[in-house]
Amino acid sequence: MTDARPLGLFDSGLGGVSVLREIRALLPGEDVIYCADSGYAPYGDKPLALIEARSLELCDFLLTQGAKALVIACNTATAAAAQAIRRQWPAVPVIGMEPAVKPATAATKTGVVGVLATSGTIESARFAALLDHFGQGVQVVTRPGQGLVEHVERGDFSSLALRDLLAGHLRCLTDAGADVIVLGCTHYVFLRPLAEQLLGPTIKLIDTGAAVARQVQRRLLEAGRLSDRSGGGRDAFWCSGDGARVTQALCALWPPGSTPQVLPASACMAGASALWPGVDIHEDC
Incomplete structure (x- = not known):
């Protein structure tokens, strides 16, 4: 049918x-x-x-x-x-x-997974349940990507202001040892090329699209x-x-x-x- x-x-x-x-x-x-x-x-x-x-x-x-x-x-x-x-x-x-916690935990070599998402996602009961189910055995570090959605909504994917903002968010995750970062907001997927420039080849980015x-x-x-x-x-x-x-x-x-x-x-x-x-x-x- x-x-x-x-x-x-x-x-x-x-x-x-x-x-x-x-x-x-x-x-x-x-x-x-x-x-x-x-x-x-x-x-x-x-x-x-x-x-x-x-x-x-x-x-x-x-x-x-x-x-x-x-x-x-x-x-x-x-x-x-x-x-x-x-x-x-x-x-x-x-x-x-939902943020791709499951594949991220399978991909990490350092045992630290970073999740870049909105505060609404990070603070939700659904995300807590996701971590309980799939986040065992690894350290999951979260970062609310404040300000990023607004740049995407304006059609800004490469400005210096965005670059500095995104670099700061990513640095909080990599400084904690994350070698895999989950893009836990669909807006952030459009920032992937810039994130890859900032992170280099040693950090893996994952989304669920x-x-x-x-x-x-x-x-x-x-x-x-x-x-x-x-x-x-x-x-x-x-x-x-x-x-x-x-x-x-x-x-x-x-x-x-x-x-x-x-x-x-x-x-x-x-x-x-x-x-x-x-x-x-x-x-x-």
Whole structure:
């Protein structure tokens, strides 16, 4: 059985495009609808209640657009909202993501693994459970990558300010002895070339984008929801926040011509200020 309906992906912003890239490479025939919640980025410093509520709003929007499966292309949103999403839509395949602690522990030679992620991911119960399950026998050093998401959302991948910021975050991990560093936020994957320049060949970087794409393929196959096309998959982008700015940043990450549509107000949570006082509400999204 096959299914021509689109996949639905969402992230706090454009970081999940790194996951979309892996899905597109593995499943070129799938149509994809992508929601970049850039108006509320970054998620990492937001209350869990807000992240969960935003995630549910975005998933509801994706399903109204015909999504056959939901991909949470964000580690922080997975930690905050995956359970709630699965409870809300038990018949829909939901694929989340977690920092690649398991492969990192297998790859380290020093016995020290570094995890660069948002504070929301690092402080979550889900991440603690991940360490309990896969982090035994090694030392796991964590570092909140404060400020990095904002650079990616601006389309900045190489400025001197970014270089200095990223170097400081990485130094905290390597000074602790880490020889493997997990990029535990989808935004950080776009900083991988710069990180490799800063670290040199002795430090291994790991992310989970390709593994998530394989999981998407497996779940669609199990559910009989794979497209029967071998190519020609189309991408539709939606965003909250400043559509022109998101479009400009997206042009650096995706083939030209991909202009995000602005999310309707119904997907922009008029009640967000009750969950996060002082939030800048994008009523027109």
